[in-house]
Amino acid sequence: MNLISATRSITKFASKKIRNRRNQEAIASRPSIFSFSPQGDQKYRGALYFADGMVNAYQARQWFEPLRQLADRTPLVVIVRNAETAVQLQKECPLPIFYAKTIGDIEMLLEEQEIDAVFYVNQNIRNFQMMRFNRPAHIFISHGESEKAYMWSNQLKAYDYVFSAGEAARERLGKNLSGFDPVQRTRLIGRPQIDVNYESPVNLNPNLPTVLYAPTWEGDRPSMSYGSVSSHGKSLISSLVANGGYNVIFRPHPRSGINNIQYREDLLTIKKELLLANASSSATLVYDESPQWGWQWAVADICITDISAVAYDFLATGKPLMITTPVSQQATVDDSPALLRVPSLSTTEAQNAAAIVGSRLEAQDDSYADLVAHYFGDTQPGASMQRFITSSMEIIKGENHTDSTSVQEA
The missing domain is CATH 3.40.50.2000 (Glycogen Phosphorylase B;)
Known part of the structure; x- marks a missing residue:
């Protein structure tokens, strides 16, 4: 490594340390926001677990609105492990952010709350720190449906449930994973993001495709x-x-x-x-x-x-x-x-x-x-969102899901 590269690396490392310290201080100064633990019937029943930095925040963002709508039915929280991510997402996420710097912070949250389901949008290795806990159901919801090899990773076996879009996903998992029963382990929810109305930030020429x-x-x-x-x-x-x-x-x-x-x-x-x-x-x-x-x-x-x-x-x-x-x-x-x-x-x-x-x-x-x-089942307006909410509430309430197709056809 030459002197210029070494200097850049040192500068980058120092800047990262400074940013992290500032974010830690910002979190410590606002415990009522980043470590809030509600009581009574407002206790959290579900959580989105996100251990990544802001470079992967797009994976969580696309679930904010479906989770917000689920939160109308039961209290939810977003558990974040990165200080910068916690500070940034708190500004845009419609759900409360809980910053868990250590595994002890997660233990405290689970002891004080009634979290029965934890959702995961990616395969971050730190997911397994959360998955050591037996009480919540661990649900992989992914950050998109695709034909990438990522979609049939053997890591999916670690989750209690995999929320998939449709029958194509079950076929994909059955074809590529051994010892995995896609009918029993998956819930077909469609793609709830298609039921969200997003406002366009640009004005396009209306006369052109x-x-x-x-x-x-x-x-x-x-x-x-x-x-x-x-x-x-x-x-x-x-x-x-x-x-x-x-x-x-x-x-x-x-x-x-x-x-x-x-x-x-x-x-x-x-x-x-x-x-x-x-x-x-x-x-x-x-x-x-x-x-x-x-x-x-x-x-x-x-x-x-x-x-x-x-x-x-x-x-x-x-x-x-x-x-x-x-x-x-x-x-x-x-x-x-x-x-x-x-x-x-x-x-x-x-x-x-x-x-x-x-x-x-x-x-x-x-x-x-x-x-x-x-690939998606029923794509009529609102159908996917309803399947996501129904499947999530069944798991949170501990209800048996006896008919593997009933949610898809609802």
Whole structure:
């Protein structure tokens, strides 16, 4: 390591220490907020456990509204293990934040409260510090439905229940996990996020169709290399911008560029192109860094994305969708019903994205109704949210779930 790199590392470490101390002080000065323990019938009955830093806060954010609606039925809390995350989420989360610096803080909370269900949105290794406690039911709700290998991790066996979107998830788990009964261990809840109304932060040209390009990140291992920013993104965006006939929302995954410098540089290239072109284009060109994920579904007419949760979020809308073909030969690709039927987009085709998008919009393909039902069950307004609340309350109340399909069909 040269002197410049060493200096940068020391400076970064020092800055992190200073931020952490300030956040710890902010929490200590407000115990009524960050360590509040209600009594009586206001005792917490459920909790979202989130041990991550703010880089992964997007995983928890998408559950805030479903959990807020569940909290109308029973008191809930968000247990946070990172000081900065606790301070930041307290400003935006509709639920109370409990900062648990140590495992002793969690023990105290469980002793004083009546928490019967704990929800998890990711596979953070610190989840297992919480899962050592036997009393609550431990429920994996994930942060999205996808065909990534992540969705059939053997770690799912550690949870009492897995909340899945639909029958496709059960098939995926039954195919890839041994010794795991997907009928008994899963609850089919659809995708409650599609029942949330998100306000758009941008004003798009109403006379033009809108393309949402939402690639995933580069991944942290070869089998998870699904990101298309470097392989498809630059030529895809250039094609759409040059055409001038489309509003464009470019929504990169929040973790993009963390592990790959070239990926990060390609993001900057796209950002500069969009900002420069937007100044003179009649189309609205957006480099989307907004904290909320959901409003994009409502305003977009078509979506281009990678093998990721975005594909399945958008699939539920019934609008045209295209999924990029990974260029990495090591990326795990499953022959799922969605990947076999939804049109793909290769690197070569990305150079002609504008024309291909036009053809897809003109086709008005509405042949995915059965596919949507297979992945999400009933997608009528409010149906997924109700299934999530019903399943959660059954577990919190300790009620038996005798019919594995009754919740899905409710």
